[in-house]
Amino acid sequence: MSKGTASDHILLSHGSGGKLTHQLVEELFVPYFRNPSLELLEDSTPFSAGEQRLVMTTDSYVVDPLFFPGGDIGSLAVSGTVNDLLAGGARPAYLSAGFILEEGLPLADLKRILASMRDAAREAGVQIIAGDTKVVPRGAADKIFITTAGVGYCRAHLTVGARSVTPGDVILLNGYLGDHGIAVMAEREGLRLPQEVVSDCAPLTGLLLPLFDAELPLHALRDPTRGGLSATLNEIAQTAGVTIEIDESRLPVRTGVLAACEILGFDPLYLANEGKMLIFLPESRAEQALELLRAHPLGQEARQIGRVMERGRPQVRLLTEIGGRRILDMPLAEQLPRIC
């Protein structure tokens, strides 16, 4: 694989959520669109309307295949954007949806996708209030791409963001890692896995609003999608300038995902999730947060997986099950293209 810096063309790895994605964003997009909001590089961006603070976010969805166990491009396009609003400390309220359709797309597929979007929007408590449809000739796109943007209402007491992460914070996670990545990959490649793996794709509104309502001092929320746990933790370590330590023995991974990873040569810590949230907050409030999380069906496996250590060298360390330590690096390359 080319290293990207030397390349003068877009590479698949520019979309991996890893180092090359960050390089593209930081060296190209941010300089061109320079403004203080964008430079924070959070998943969503605050703005004001009178007294009210809002956040805005967007994501494009190009997942292949369109339908996979546990979801489809429609549920993904709603859940992913809703979860980014939640990660901004906001109550998700409104979505827009731009559809790029390839000529020849079966209307039955489109209807199924729209029904998924409707159901996910209902579950998430959001309204889809604006839309657009473009059709391109056969071969100019692959079936359907959806770009959603979202707007949410900031919770007054919350100023979450990677910059607020501080030594002493613990890191909570609401459930199993890697389900989405393996579910999509297996469906795409037509693999028969020893155990079926179902994507965790879901909007996390119901899981997280109780934490907002309880006015917990949440320092950061981040959904580990492209690039997985590893990319997300590395982003936060970089931004906050801290070392993060993760306890491997506490990381929940289903046996089906582990088995698939062994067959395929993947690492579950780099696999995309679409219904997971990493929650950073002071240790003193961790138990209260875990109780609230576990009271929701999507948080029954919630647990503390690590903590924020000293300031200084930004890195993510993994305490391995046999007692060793290894650096969990930002992924460089594309592990699974078109995963979301």
Add this chain to the structure above:
Amino acid sequence: MSKGTASDHILLSHGSGGKLTHQLVEELFVPYFRNPSLELLEDSTPFSAGEQRLVMTTDSYVVDPLFFPGGDIGSLAVSGTVNDLLAGGARPAYLSAGFILEEGLPLADLKRILASMRDAAREAGVQIIAGDTKVVPRGAADKIFITTAGVGYCRAHLTVGARSVTPGDVILLNGYLGDHGIAVMAEREGLRLPQEVVSDCAPLTGLLLPLFDAELPLHALRDPTRGGLSATLNEIAQTAGVTIEIDESRLPVRTGVLAACEILGFDPLYLANEGKMLIFLPESRAEQALELLRAHPLGQEARQIGRVMERGRPQVRLLTEIGGRRILDMPLAEQLPRIC
């Protein structure tokens, strides 16, 4: 061409901005996403944040070729969404941008597009505050697609919308028709036109804010993009339940566009525009509005092109230059795919 109703697949004409687009939106998208805002079928949708009313809109851009005289997919992606916010009676404030890139896209092209977006955003007075990039393998998309969403602040005294259009309103237009459609088409097909035609692609913030500031009783604003003047006026006639009469002799079309239309067999009234606005307001305030429009470089050719006649049969009539009348129908099929 199949008629669409009989088809169970997406046709190119579903993206034309004409009858099939409306059918798709009204029979499929609106029923699935049912909510009062979406049913208004305006180009942008209002929502509230405390005392402040905002509007949200989105559009996907798939124009082919990426670069054309007068603009590129980047300036288009900013201008089109900004103009939809203005058409909602709002001051454009924030944009998000989702990029779908094809593996192999030259970085030089991406940089040129980002520079155009930056310049158009500056001209429009908006900030691009959220973004996302996905990369798909070669052949899964055509170079680059951009979806922008926008948020703007409603002007308190304005409640513009096709439903407010009423008999006695006059219709103003700020300049020449069809430039964008012909510029893109000529570039795509490598045509040598007798006169070069340059797209009118531009954000209209500077043109329209003075009309908002003057607190003119604007009844509707609409930018005649896909499907051109004809599709836009038919939409408004349908929604308002009125007959609209347009005076052909007052329609400004450049000789270069007329010549190209003759060669190519197009009608300028169905061609896309990307820097034009149709403005409906009571006749008594038309002169004041025209003065304000003409004071801006993008409004020097502003003029009244028609008026709203009786309620009842929703239709658009053209008074021809030789004194006849003909019905200007909603376009059924695709005149020019991938025009925006």
